Amino acid sequence: xxxxxxxxxxxxxxxxxxxxxxxxxxxxxxxxxxxxxxxxxxxxxxxxxxxxxxxxxxxxxxxxxxxxxxxxxxxxxxxxxxxxxxxxxxxxxxxxxxxxxxxxxxxxxxxxxxxxxxxxxxxxxxxxxxxxxxxxxxxxxxxxxxxxxxxxxxxxxxxxxxxxxxxxxxxxxxxxxxxxxxxxxxxxxxxxxxxxxxxxxxxxxxxxxxxxxxxxxxxxxxxxxxxxxxxxxxxxxxxxxxxxxxxxxxxxxxxxxxxxxxxxxxxxxxxxxxxxxxxxxxxxxxxxxxxxxxxxxxxxxxxxxxxxxxxxxxxxxxxxxxxxxxxxxxxxxxxx
Amino acid sequence: xxxxxxxxxxxxxxxxxxxxxxxxxxxxxxxxxxxxxxxxxxxxxxxxxxxxxxxxxxxxxxxxxxxxxxxxxxxxxxxxxxxxxxxxxxxxxxxxxxxxxxxxxxxxxxxxxxxxxxxxxxxxxxxxxxxxxxxxxxxxxxxxxxxxxxxxxxxxxxxxxxxxxxxxxxxxxxxxxxxxxxxxxxxxxxxxxxxxxxxxxxxxxxxxxxxxxxxxxxxxxxxxxxxxxxxxxxxxxxxxxxxxxxxxxxxxxxxxxxxxxxxxxxxxxxxxxxxxxxxxxxxxxxxxxxxxxxxxxxxxxxxxxxxxxxxxxxxxxxxxxxxxxxxxxxxxxxxxxxxxxxxx
Numbered sequence: 001x002x003x004x005x006x007x008x009x010x011x012x013x014x015x016x017x018x019x020x021x022x023x024x025x026x027x028x029x030x031x032x033x034x035x036x037x038x039x040x041x042x043x044x045x046x047x048x049x050x051x052x053x054x055x056x057x058x059x060x061x062x063x064x065x066x067x068x069x070x071x072x073x074x075x076x077x078x079x080x081x082x083x084x085x086x087x088x089x090x091x092x093x094x095x096x097x098x099x100x101x102x103x104x105x106x107x108x109x110x111x112x113x114x115x116x117x118x119x120x121x122x123x124x125x126x127x128x129x130x131x132x133x134x135x136x137x138x139x140x141x142x143x144x145x146x147x148x149x150x151x152x153x154x155x156x157x158x159x160x161x162x163x164x165x166x167x168x169x170x171x172x173x174x175x176x177x178x179x180x181x182x183x184x185x186x187x188x189x190x191x192x193x194x195x196x197x198x199x200x201x202x203x204x205x206x207x208x209x210x211x212x213x214x215x216x217x218x219x220x221x222x223x224x225x226x227x228x229x230x231x232x233x234x235x236x237x238x239x240x241x242x243x244x245x246x247x248x249x250x251x252x253x254x255x256x257x258x259x260x261x262x263x264x265x266x267x268x269x270x271x272x273x274x275x276x277x278x279x280x281x282x283x284x285x286x287x288x289x290x291x292x293x294x295x296x297x298x299x300x301x302x303x304x305x306x307x308x309x310x311x312x313x314x315x316x317x318x319x320x321x322x323x324x325x326x327x328x329x330x331x332x333x334x335x336x
Numbered sequence: 337x338x339x340x341x342x343x344x345x346x347x348x349x350x351x352x353x354x355x356x357x358x359x360x361x362x363x364x365x366x367x368x369x370x371x372x373x374x375x376x377x378x379x380x381x382x383x384x385x386x387x388x389x390x391x392x393x394x395x396x397x398x399x400x401x402x403x404x405x406x407x408x409x410x411x412x413x414x415x416x417x418x419x420x421x422x423x424x425x426x427x428x429x430x431x432x433x434x435x436x437x438x439x440x441x442x443x444x445x446x447x448x449x450x451x452x453x454x455x456x457x458x459x460x461x462x463x464x465x466x467x468x469x470x471x472x473x474x475x476x477x478x479x480x481x482x483x484x485x486x487x488x489x490x491x492x493x494x495x496x497x498x499x500x501x502x503x504x505x506x507x508x509x510x511x512x513x514x515x516x517x518x519x520x521x522x523x524x525x526x527x528x529x530x531x532x533x534x535x536x537x538x539x540x541x542x543x544x545x546x547x548x549x550x551x552x553x554x555x556x557x558x559x560x561x562x563x564x565x566x567x568x569x570x571x572x573x574x575x576x577x578x579x580x581x582x583x584x585x586x587x588x589x590x591x592x593x594x595x596x597x598x599x600x601x602x603x604x605x606x607x608x609x610x611x612x613x614x615x616x617x618x619x620x621x622x623x624x625x626x627x628x629x630x631x632x633x634x635x636x637x638x639x640x641x642x643x644x645x646x647x648x649x650x651x652x653x654x655x656x657x658x659x660x661x662x663x664x665x666x667x668x669x670x671x672x673x674x675x676x677x678x679x680x
Contacts, residue, residue: 065516069512070478070509101475112460113458113462
């Protein structure tokens, strides 16, 4: 696969995989350090940094005040001057407080200065719904940042990719934003020991199929794979692509798949309108794959509403397996 | 680079002399005067080029604020870094940038510091430690703190100067940045150039405290108010703050009270201040005139010396504009270059 030096694997959770990537990076490179709210002795709101402070000390696992704008800016300033900071937003929603530094500074500094500097900062964004945390702690705003040239935006869906893509992000000379779905943190998977990277900007075909291409992001990859399993029993053969990176997008993998299956469905948790699916659909409409389409493109995205508190309502806000199965079946059988 | 005066270097000796005459040799002081001329004539040259349609967009001129830029940067080396503001031409020159490449940038040319991608509002010269002007009020404050964090982590012994205006002190970034610099005792010096107005809104109307330096106490750091039009006063406050920063004692907030002669930007109709107010600053408190007469009083320079420097600056500006005019335009085919780092 994409890994450079893969050794033995063992099962780790997604959160453990990220933690391991950060530990390896800090051991390899003394410029790497972590910043964020309550990432030290508390271990992070989702225990992603865990006990790293005991291993690396408070200088390298730095608790910040509750100052998202300032903290993000400090990380940008440290990156420009030679460090390799990894900044954790406690919840991705709180990045709205730091948009100035992310969008106006981190993304543009290299360009504004005509290439005189690079901004090798990594920012981590725990995102998504399903935790009962309601409207201000559950959003999926990755498309906001995907809209900004100068940033790279990734959404690893498995523990393997979480570790490998984070290590790639730390090596990357440009600002990389990592959206981590909170419901994935406890998910387990095979993770190689040691150092390896998974390239940014490359999608992965998770399941090959002939009848329909589903391009999914983050947790929706798993829901789409579950749906594909059910659909296979009905004789519908679904190809599932894990997009992994929303900027820069791997257009070729999607185009090739759609040319093969002649049908496209995009599944993502962010609000449907103007979301990642809009970009994928438009990209296909502009590409040679358009001529291969046998049916209109379908987008399954988040409802046009803030994330509600009530568990039933919350579930109804974002695509679920049943909905994916039905939409895919309708698309393939021409029922829509 | 900081040239400390040897004993008896200045004509008069003793404690009555202002700080810079005790601390720097005469050559350094003449160079400071030269930099002030360079800033003013650069701004005038930029303004004229703008009027003649050679520069597009907008610009924010710092005429009248030369003493704070020069006084702050006097003792810094190229390894010490600054973050600058939208009114940042003076900072860039004071830190040591070449005016030819600055003009070239304003003319949008490939030879400009930012290869024509940044213009006036993003002027930077990383080679002399200038991390860049900033189009966002307060945008540079957290970045400066981050640069100071690097200095502390890498134990470089360098300091970082964060220039900002009075307007920025009401941005959240100001408060977050000062707090973090203080809790981590970082080698950063916050320099507020208070020119009395955030665009059209006076400090009195926009800020709850009479002095920006009053806000330092909220972040447990010294807040120092200086006459921003007196080079020596600025340089002395900066010297103390630098010592403190280099000794690991943390940040300082210096407020330079100053004034801009020109409007906020090219769209300014000057409706919020009186002609009399502007004229009073220009005739009674001009930083360059004040410095010239003080240098003459202490025998550092005479009228001939002044004329000589002025003439050489005039030639440098002329040559800079000529260089900018003759430099090549960027190619449209390279539009997307520098968005990301080119990787082999």
